[in-house]
Amino acid sequence: MNILELKHAKKSFDGVEVLKDIDLSVSEGQVVSIIGPSGSGKSTLLRCATFLETLDDGSLSYQGQEVVHSENGRAVYGNKAQIKQAMGSFGLVFQNFNLFPHFSVLKNITDAPIRVQKRPKEQVEAEARELLKKMGLADRADAYPCQLSGGQQQRVSIARALALKPAILFFDEPTSALDPELTLEILKVIKELAAEKMTMVIVTHEMNFAKDVSDRMIFMDKGLIVEETTPELLFKSENQRTREFLGKYHDLS
Amino acid sequence: MSLQLILLQLSEGMLSTIWIFVLTLLFSLPLGLVIAFGRMSRNVILRNITRIYISIMRGTPLMLQLLVVYFGPYYIFGISISSSYRAYAVIIAFALNYAAYFAEIYRSGIASMPKGQYEAAKVLGYSRTQTFFTIILPQVIKRILPSVTNEVITLVKDTSLAFSIAYAEMFTHAKALAASQKSMVPFVAAAVFYYIFNFVVAAIMEFFEKKMAYYQ
Numbered sequence: 001m002n003i004l005e006l007k008h009a010k011k012s013f014d015g016v017e018v019l020k021d022i023d024l025s026v027s028e029g030q031v032v033s034i035i036g037p038s039g040s041g042k043s044t045l046l047r048c049a050t051f052l053e054t055l056d057d058g059s060l061s062y063q064g065q066e067v068v069h070s071e072n073g074r075a076v077y078g079n080k081a082q083i084k085q086a087m088g089s090f091g092l093v094f095q096n097f098n099l100f101p102h103f104s105v106l107k108n109i110t111d112a113p114i115r116v117q118k119r120p121k122e123q124v125e126a127e128a129r130e131l132l133k134k135m136g137l138a139d140r141a142d143a144y145p146c147q148l149s150g151g152q153q154q155r156v157s158i159a160r161a162l163a164l165k166p167a168i169l170f171f172d173e174p175t176s177a178l179d180p181e182l183t184l185e186i187l188k189v190i191k192e193l194a195a196e197k198m199t200m201v202i203v204t205h206e207m208n209f210a211k212d213v214s215d216r217m218i219f220m221d222k223g224l225i226v227e228e229t230t231p232e233l234l235f236k237s238e239n240q241r242t243r244e245f246l247g248k249y250h251d252l253s
Numbered sequence: 254m255s256l257q258l259i260l261l262q263l264s265e266g267m268l269s270t271i272w273i274f275v276l277t278l279l280f281s282l283p284l285g286l287v288i289a290f291g292r293m294s295r296n297v298i299l300r301n302i303t304r305i306y307i308s309i310m311r312g313t314p315l316m317l318q319l320l321v322v323y324f325g326p327y328y329i330f331g332i333s334i335s336s337s338y339r340a341y342a343v344i345i346a347f348a349l350n351y352a353a354y355f356a357e358i359y360r361s362g363i364a365s366m367p368k369g370q371y372e373a374a375k376v377l378g379y380s381r382t383q384t385f386f387t388i389i390l391p392q393v394i395k396r397i398l399p400s401v402t403n404e405v406i407t408l409v410k411d412t413s414l415a416f417s418i419a420y421a422e423m424f425t426h427a428k429a430l431a432a433s434q435k436s437m438v439p440f441v442a443a444a445v446f447y448y449i450f451n452f453v454v455a456a457i458m459e460f461f462e463k464k465m466a467y468y469q
Contacts, residue, residue, distance in 0.1 A: 052372055087378060098373035101468045102391050115387070116378040146469040164377065 001064050002027050003089070003168045003199050004049065008070060009058035011041075011048055018044045020223040022058075026168060029197040033210035033231075036220035037245060042203045045220070046172050049201075050092045051083065062089040063167055088117075091161030095173040097153045099145040105132070105156050106141040109163045117164065124163070131159040135189060151182030155189055169193070171202040187213075207246070211235060219245065259439055262430055266423030267446055273343055273412045273422060274450075278405065280348035285355025292360050303356070310353030315346070316417045322346040323418040343415045343422075347408070354404050362397035363389065395465040402458040409451050 004026040011019040018041045026032050034042045047053040049060065055075040060068035067078045067086040077083065099108050109128040113119050132138050135155040145153050154174060161169055171190065175183040187209045193200065194213050204210050210217060211231040219227045219234060219242050227234060227242050237243060291303035310318070323342040326332040366389055374384040413424035427443035430436075 050376055052375065084378070087376070090376075092376045094369060094373065096369055098367075098369035100370065100373070100388055102395070111387070112377040112379065115383060144468045160377070 002061070003063055004201070005059075005061040006045075006049055007059045009045065009048055009060075010056045010075075011044055011053060012056055018223050019048065022220075022223075022225060024049070024201075024218070026199060026201055028167075028199055030215045031194045031198075031200045031202065031213055032216045032218065033214040034201065034203045034218045034220060035205070035207065035210055035245075036218075036226075040220040041223040042220050043172055046092070046170050046201070046203055050090060050170060051087060052092075060086075062086045088164070089167045090170060091164055091166035091168075092170045092172065093154070093158055093161055093174050095176050097145075097150075097157045097177075099153055099157055099160070101145050103144075104141070105137065105143050105145070105148070108145070108156055109160045112160070113163050128159070128163055131162055132156075134192075135159050149182060150178045151185040154178065154182075154186050158186075158189060158193075168199040168201065171200065171204070173203055173205065175204070175206060221245070256438065256442070259430060259434075259442055263423055263426050263439065263442055263446070266421060266426035269415075269420070269422040270412045270424075270446075270450075273347060273415060274409060276344045277347040277351055277408060277412075280344065281351035281355055284348060284352035286359050288352055288356035289359035289363065292356055293363065307353045307356060310350050311357075315350050315411060316414050318350055319343065319346040319414060319418055322349075339418060339420050342418060343420050347411070347415075351404065351408060355401070358397050358400045358404065359393065361400075362393040365396060366392060395468075398458065398462050398465065402455065402462075405454055405458065406451050409454060410447060413447075 002025045004024065006022065006024040009019050009022040009024070010017070020041075022041070022045055024032075024045065034045065036042050044053060048055050048058075054077070055068060057070055057073055057075050058068065059066060059070050059075075062085075065082070065085065067082050068075050070076070078086075100111075103111060106125065106128055109131065110121070110124045113124040113127075114121055129138065129141060132141055135158065137152060137155055137159075140148065140152065140156075145156065148156065154177075158169075158174075174190070175186050178186065183206065187206065190200070190202065190209075191213055202210065202213070214231050216228065217231050217234045218225055219237075221241055227237055227239055229237075234242065235246060237246070288303050288306065291299045292307065294300050294303075319342065322345050323334070323339065326338075327334050370388055370392070371384060374388045379388065412422055415422045416425040416428060419425065423446060424443060427439040430439040
């Protein structure tokens with residue numbers, strides 16, 4: 001069963017087609033990376049999958065439950081309960097972390113499980129401390145986000161997403177706001193999650209990392225999927241546009 | 254007349270002044286939030302009603318608004334006004350006026366919140382109400398506190414406008430006393446009272462600001 005199944009996704013902003021007909025399915029334990037130039041629609045794709053943007057057309061299912069379907073060329077969303085259920089299936093890690101500055105590190109992680117999922121406080125806190133330990137932040141539970149480095153903040157935001165026990169975790173350029181050293185910190189954490197068979201979709205500009213960590217890579221350009229294949233095949237691609245994009249990257253490294 | 258006697262005469266008025274101050278804040282701070290919601294609503298009618306309301310409240314003198322609230326029931330509806338209505342009129346006029354100012358402060362604070370906070374809350378499953386009251390509002394309060402302090406200090410001084418409908422707050426007493434005693438002393442005493450009142454208010458607000466300084 002696919003954890004995520006997005007079909008024929010279309011999205012325009014003020015008449016500009018950002019997603020032109022995108023399919024994306026991810027099965028359990030898979031890691032999928034999405035690469036492509038800025039403005040290719042990668043982030044919009046994630047935002048549509050996470051209900052931060054509304055699809056114009058297409059269908060969307062989480063764990064086999066359809067929450068959006070296409071009717072006469074328009075996306076029709078399910079009811080509140082269906083959307084709520086679908087939203088419980090995933091977590092999202094933002095480029096700018098978006099931690100809650102007025103909450104301590106621990107509360108950032110525990111507040112949603114306690115307030116939203118209504119789980120017992122003691123259990124949630126114990127799990128949160130466990131997650132912090134995994135992130136190498138066991139001693140920063142009582143700190144506030146403003147006292148942490150960017151890399152630490154991003155690790156807290158990953159812990160915050162994991163605390164809700166999502167079936168799939170999305171990363172929207174998780175290292176774009178970080179310097180190379182801090183980037184490595186985050187990539188290490190994501191690799192560890194991949195080793196634990198966490199299902200993930202990662203939008204990234206870190207090519208080596210994507211190559212390492214992914215089961216499948218998607219190259220997007222101008223709102224379309226140009227290629228979707230294994231990292232090995234993508235980096236040996238004959239497609240001219242793919243070669244052009246990866247070539248520029250190769251020139252740099 | 255000794256200073257002690259003057260202070261004794263003024264003390265009753267001081268209490269009234271403090272009451273106006275406390276009750277005005279008690280009603281105008283929540284009312285301001287409700288008006289701010291209207292002002293930011295998706296509903297065009299609601300948005301325009303609150304906009305006009307704020308515009309009138311800010312565009313006309315508070316003293317005039319006091320007179321309208323106090324005499325309005327009689328002149329407009331022919332209802333005879335009892336003397337006890339005077340105190341209500343003061344609170345109604347002050348609360349309505351200050352709510353308009355607070356609404357604009359709330360609005361600017363809410364508008365300054367980054368979109369990412371709403372998005373993070375949504376993805377984590379918070380409802381709209383939970384998002385507003387647990388994520389957004391606490392941060393907004395921190396941001397708007399300096400502007401609120403300004404308004405609160407102005408309110409302390411504005412309470413003296415209640416004399417215009419002969420409500421017996423402190424300034425009314427001071428004025429009467431100065432006239433009967435042909436002395437400046439009551440005014441000086443009044444000035445010292447307002448100054449100390451505001452000094453305390455400023456200290457309290459600073460305490461709150463410091464309390465919220467644990468994050469940026």
